[in-house]
Structures are given as C-alpha cells and as structure tokens.
Amino acid sequence: MLPELGQFALILALLLAGMQAFFGIAGPLLGRDRWIAAVTPAVAGQSVMVALAVGCLIASFVSNDFSVSYVAGNSNSALPLFYRVAALWGAHEGSLLLWILLLAAWTVAVAIGSARLPPRFAARVLGVLGVVSFGFLLFTLATSNPFARLDPPMPDGRDLNPILQDPALAIHPPILYTGYVGFAVAFAFACAAMLEGRLDATWARWTRPWTTAAWAFLTCGIALGSFWAYYELGWGGFWFWDPVENASFMPWLVGTALVHSLAVTEKRGLFKSWTLLLAILTFSLSMLGTFLVRSGVLVSVHSFAADPARGIFILAFLVIMIGGALTLYAWRAPLLKSSAGFELGARESFLLFNNVLLITAATTVFAGTMAPLISDALKLGTVSVGPPYFNPTFLLSMLPLAALLSVGIHSNWKRGRLKDSQRMLLITLLAAAVLACALVYGIYQHGLVLTPVGALLGIWIILSSFVEPLSRWRRGLRVPRGMLGMTIAHSGLGVLVIALTTVQSFTLEHDVALAPGATTTVGSYLFRFDGVQAIEGPNYDGIGATVTVTRGGAPVAVFKPQKRQYWVQHQLTSETAIRMDHGNNIFVALGEDLGAGRWSLRVQIRPLVSFIWLAALIMAIGGAVAASDRRYRNSKVTEAAVPGAAAGSAA
C-alpha cells in the first residue's frame, strides 16, 4: 500500500505546486489579496505531501519491498540499514525525488523567512518556486516514477552500486543538491524582482543570505565529491575534470560571481541587471548539471535514445524555464538602471574583474565539457577533453583572479585611490613573498616555475583578507558577521591556492610490484609489503593487504588497503588506505595478483592534499557565517539606506 500512498502524495503535491505557482504569480498581477493569502497554505501542503512521498519510498527501502521496481534495482536484503536509506538517491528516480524534497525544504524556509517581506513580493517569490516544483514533480510523475511496481516482485534486490556504498558518497548528493536547489531561491528572487519591475538595495539584502547559504552547501558538496573520488576510485587524484564534476563546478563558478555581484548591488546599487542575469544563469546551470548527470547525456549520449520521452521532457523543461526567465529579463531588465558611477581602482571595479574572470573560467569549463558532445553531433570525430586543456585555461583566469583579490581587498568603495592602503598592500606582499620562499625553498627545496607564484598568491590572499577586520578590531569597532564570513572564506581560498600549488608541484606517484617482505622507497618513506589475507564484510568479501610504512627508521603507520568483491553485483572495488604524516597525504591502493607471489601496489604521496578539502570547508564556513549576519534578518530598510543611490544621483 505504501508505494501507492507515496504516488498519490506526489500527485497531490503536483496539484498543490500548481496552485502555489498560479496564486503566487497571478495574485500580485491581478491584485487579488485572497489569492496571495492562499500561497503559503499551498506551500505547506506541497511540502507535507512531498515529505510523505519520500517517507513512503524510504519505508519501502527499509522494509525491503522488492515489488517496487526502484527498490529492487537499488537495494538488497543484505545491504546495511544506513545504505538502504541512502539508496533512495542511488539512481535517477530517487535523486529527482530528493531534488524535489530539498526544493520543498528551501521553499518552506523562504516562506518562513519572508514573513517580513512585502506580501506581494513574497507571493511572487513563492510562485516562481512553485513553477520549478511543478516542473520537477511533473517530470517525476510522467517519466521517472519511483513507485512503479514490479509484477511479479523480485525475490531479492539487485543491490546498490558498490562504489556508492561509502559514507562520504552517501551524504554527498543531499549536500550537493541542497546547494544546487538553493540557487532556485536566488532565481525566484530575481524573477520576482523582474515581475515587480523594481530592484533596490533591499532586494539585494533579501537575496544575499539565501544565495550565500546555497553557495556554502554547493562548496561542501563539491569538496565531498572530490574527497570521495580521491579515496574510493583508487586513482589518487582529487579532481579529474570529469563531465560530472564539471557539471557541479560550473554553477559554483557562476554562483561565486553572483555572491560578489550581489554585494555590489546591495552596497552601491550597481550591476543590477548583471546580478539578475547571473541569478538566472546560476540556477540554469544547476538544472543543466542535475539533468546532464542524471539523464546521462554527458557520460553516455545513449541515455537520450534509451528513453526519448525523458530526454525531450528535460529539454522542453529547460527551454521553458531558462527561456521564460531570459524573456522576462529582456523585457524588464532595461527598467532597472544603475544610477551611480565608480572609479577604476575602486572596489566595484575589482569585483567587476572578479565577475569577468569567474565567468571566463566557467565558459572555458563549459566549452571543454560540451566540446565532445558538439564534436560528436557535428560528426567531427569522437574526442575527449582532459586536464591538458582544462588545467592551463583554468589557471589563466584564476591566477589574475587571485592576484586581483589581494589588491582589491585593500580598495575602497567608489573611490579609486589605492594610496591610502598602499602601505598595507606592500607590507602584506612582502610578508607573503618571504613566507612563500620559506615554504618552497625551505621545506621542499625545489619547485616548478609557478610554485613560488602560487605559494605567494595564496599567502598574500590570507594576509590581505585579515587586514580590514584586524584594523577594525584594534580600533575597538565591531566586526560584522558579513565581514567575518568574507575574511574566513577568502582565507579558505588562500589555503586552497597554497594546497593546490604544493600538490601539483610535489606529488609522487609510483606503481610497484612487490613480493611479501619486499620494500620500496617513495620520497622519504619506506614501504614494506607484509602480504595479503582474506577479509569478509556484511555484503562482500575480498582481500586485504598489510603495508608498513616507516620514515628514517621510525614507524609511521600500518596501511591496510583492500580489494572488495560485492556479492550481488560481482563488482570489484578498491578501498584505499590513506594516512596523514607531517602534512603529507600517503595513499596506498592494492592492485592485483601479478603471479610469482608478487602484487601490484599504487603508492602516492601528496603534500597538503587534505588541505584542499579543508580549504573548501573553511570557505563554506565563511559563507555560513556571512549568511547568518543579523543585518539580513531585521531588514526594515528603505530606499534611503542605499548610500550609493543618493550619492550617485547627486553626482
């Protein structure tokens, strides 16, 4: 009965989302207050129904109901309970349901948080979110019903893909999707502003915390995915420029641009239509990313052919949403003129460069991701685009971005004179240069051409970002949460730049063949292979190796990498062993039996690689701190609170 109840709940949710969309958009348009008042109940009803549907599917997973096709395809009675719940988003149908659930959660949060907003505007925001919900619910019900029954039911399920049976991957999709979906809120605010034909600093103040929060989640989600790829895939890289990774990275790049452009719109009333465009673009890329990954267009062109209905629906929905928003933009954006000006060298211009560079980076990633598809479609041959393309082109826009960030932090709004902060600029640069030399030539004693540059930029960013809050603190002034969050996020970026530099410069990788008792030396570490033994888990068996690592005779750790064979899908997976030692990330993966008593092992040492994920976490924390600024919550603001608007019109 539960699956039918779940399906029924989904249909009700679809109807309620339709009501939410209709009343939310038509109510303010026709000035019907009673329609506007009906939006919030529709939101409540829709979210309850979606939650009920998700609950039903989870119950089917937990109770091993293999008459449900989706459960049978992605679970198994031997699967541990934790993964039976996580299997909910193990494949296409459930992932869509998770998307819808998170969208409902964000919508409820907006409905609660918008109690102080003008009712007409709030209704419009919720109405646009209703359109998005409606589209996704319709897509689920029409093409990807997770509650479809099997007749006869399967005796046991086909199991969750073994590679997904991992704690990091189990929580990776919800966090990533929370980020993706969160940009729907910024999108809805943008559409509402365009429908209203009015956009001021107050609007930016309402939009900023939602955007920053979504950005923080997306940052975390991408980092988790990268971390998982590092230790689960057994390849030892942290980023592969894989289409699936790029699909999540593009909205992040554009979302980062949006976060910064919103700052200018709030503080100075500038970049208005640009901000709107970014909000539309970010969410469009989020949707595109979800669909590209989930429909398998990018990974395998054949998914479209396999289910043409799904592909056509996706395409139609994307065209309606993005096309609709862009049409609205073309019609309304000219109304939203920015009045104030600014000088070259003012903070606005640095944020403009920030946006240009981030969009350039996003464009190059987009081009590289889509090129194989386009080349294939135009019959130019089957190509693949990998790190040799992505690394240099990405670096090309990121190096100036990092340099301009350190300078831009010292700049003031509106005025282009950097003279006032010249001293701090030089002091931080000098200090960064000394520290970078100490790091590169003191600790590592060699390096590539770009190694000192990367180290310098990373350290400079960290030092520069602390200048303003420290000076405020010394003068006894309060450091607002927004500034604190910015400082944390920027220093996270600095840590990221340093970590990326050292990893790219000093990584050691070796594939070795060892017999039990034999040793190999990588860097300053000695690896001794102690042999293999059989292992057995709840739903797999396999072999585990023991590798003892020492450094200069002193023991470091005993590594136990495994090779697992999962019973149901007969798939072989690697469980790598990873340890930190003196900032070095030591990675050992077990290969195969080479015969003659020898085994292949993959041994890698990556200095500071863990700091990449730590940096992402720091950035996300910065975003969370900034989003929690009290300024955004008690915002009883009028037009007069925009410093730039008054000054600009006077000029």
Next chain:
Amino acid sequence: MTPRQRRLGLVIGIVVGVSIAGALALSAFRNNVTFFFDPSQVVAGQVPAGERFRLGGMVTKGSVQRAPGSLELHFVVTDFAHDVPVSYSGVLPDLFREGAGVVAQGRLRSDGTFVADEVLAKHDEKYMPPAVAKSLKRRHGEARSEPGS
C-alpha cells in the same frame, strides 16, 4: 578623463581581455583535444603518426598476458573487425576485465603495438564508453552484413 571615457576604457579592456582568453582557450583546444579511434581505424592507418590518442574497444577474451610478477601487461583490443595489441605497465582499474569495454590512452609504436600510459574504466558497471558502444555497434553491423553482401 570623464566618467564616460573611463567606462569606455573599462569596457574595451574587458573585451580585449576576454578575446585574449578566448584565443588562448581555442589554441589550448586545438593542441589538447584527444581523439578517439577504434581498432579498425588504427589498422587502416587513419591515426596521424606520433599522435597521442584514445583507443577504445573490447578486451579480447584470453588475450591478457603478463610475465609472472611483472607490472608489464599485454592484451588485445578488438572491435570484432580488427585487433590492436596493447602494452601497459601499471595498476589496472577495478573494472578492467577480459570481454569488457576499455579505453586506453597512449601512442602507437612503429611495430603496430599501442603503448598505453593510462587505462580507463568508469565507476559504473553498466557504463560502456559511448564511443566504444557506437564503434562496436557500427563494426558489428559491418561484420554481419559483409558476408551477406
């Protein structure tokens, strides 16, 4: 400079910057795109000499050979019309199996052996590299239709 001129300068600067970035990206494209070939194309000599490319197909059953205890490995990639011998040294991905699809990246040696420096397998068992699937379908169709025609 008036604000208008300054803004014009800014816009020109951005346009120039973006164009340079675009030009560099294009050249990066031209030099760093890896083409995919199937065994029939390789045997037919369609691969430009010395170029790094991707070879995709099925690992021929029973073709995987390795000297005991060595990392060096030999196998044959086929599209059921033609075969290409491949040599590789290193740890293989988990999903590498005889009779399964594979994509290898590397260069062709003058004796016709493909020397791979990277062997790829995706993290999904059901996944078949689209290029491999398509090439197999095409070659399979040819192989079947040839005797009849």
